[in-house]
Amino acid sequence: MQDTVIEARDLVKTFRKTFHAVDGVSLALERGKFYAVMGHSGSGKTTLLQILGLLDDASSGSILVNGADASHLKEKEKAQIRRDTIGFVFQAYYLNPKLKAYENVMLPMYINPQIGKEAKERAKELLAGLGLEDRTNHYPKQMSGGEQQRVAIARALANDPDCIFADEPTGNLDEENERLVFDTLKGLAKSGKCVLVVSHNEVVREYADCLLLMEKGKLKEADDREA
Numbered sequence: 497m498q499d500t501v502i503e504a505r506d507l508v509k510t511f512r513k514t515f516h517a518v519d520g521v522s523l524a525l526e527r528g529k530f531y532a533v534m535g536h537s538g539s540g541k542t543t544l545l546q547i548l549g550l551l552d553d554a555s556s557g558s559i560l561v562n563g564a565d566a567s568h569l570k571e572k573e574k575a576q577i578r579r580d581t582i583g584f585v586f587q588a589y590y591l592n593p594k595l596k597a598y599e600n601v602m603l604p605m606y607i608n609p610q611i612g613k614e615a616k617e618r619a620k621e622l623l624a625g626l627g628l629e630d631r632t633n634h635y636p637k638q639m640s641g642g643e644q645q646r647v648a649i650a651r652a653l654a655n656d657p658d659c660i661f662a663d664e665p666t667g668n669l670d671e672e673n674e675r676l677v678f679d680t681l682k683g684l685a686k687s688g689k690c691v692l693v694v695s696h697n698e699v700v701r702e703y704a705d706c707l708l709l710m711e712k713g714k715l716k717e718a719d720d721r722e723a
């Protein structure tokens with residue numbers, strides 16, 4: 497298996513004809529690494545993450561997923577690649593309030609027929625792996641923000657994706673829970689996943705194997721940890 501999961505070549509995203517929210521970004525994301533993307537508000541981080549995750553199209557440039565060009569595929573084909581390859585975690589957890597923790601984790605599995613009836617067991621295992629074995633039957637409102645975000649991470653892992661993309665995953669959390677979430681994501685990178693985290697949180701620097709800085713649509717690798 498090759499190390500690179502997602503490769504971006506010269507991505508540009510233009511809004512209102514002249515504004516380049518993403519302006520010529522090339523990068524290769526590898527398995528087993530924790531990437532942190534930092535940068536000012538409006539610098540293009542979310543736009544870039546959505547393009548890398550095939551949730552949005554670039555205006556130009558290309559995206560390769562496991563070596564195959566995914567830039568010009570139909571939406572249905574992109575959805576399939578997303579389902580198999582990428583798990584998303586957002587600032588708001590978007591858990592279904594009417595479902596228990598394990599049922600929320602099972603949700604993405606229902607669209608993957610191969611997983612079938614093992615789904616419930618697997619959901620509980622994923623939650624246990626994130627330290628939530630005694631929360632599987634809790635509803636979201638019965639859990640702390642950090643616990644809910646870990647349920648959202650378990651859900652992102654439902655289909656065993658190669659990559660986890662997280663946009664401000666600790667935005668609503670206190671410091672203790674921030675650490676729990678970053679520790680969890682770091683553990684996933686160590687287990688071989690490719691983890692990409694967009695964060696304003698300075699703490700993320702401690703976790704990053706590769707620190708990327710976004711500035712006015714351009715991305716550069718930080719020269720050192722002081723950058």
Ligand SMILES: Nc1ncnc2c1ncn2[C@@H]1O[C@H](COP(=O)(O)OP(=O)(O)OP(=O)(O)O)[C@@H](O)[C@H]1O
Pocket residue numbers: 511512517535536537538539540541542543544
């Ligand atoms: N759909 C859109 N239409 C027009 N402009 C957009 C659109 N989406 C984003 N933008 C603009 O692109 C720029 C980058 O936005 P983006 O959301 O990627 O920034 P960000 O780095 O994620 O910021 P933040 O840290 O505040 O989340 C901003 O100037 C934003 O206003």
Ligand SMILES: [Mg+2]
Pocket residue numbers: 541542543
């Ligand atoms: Mg953003």
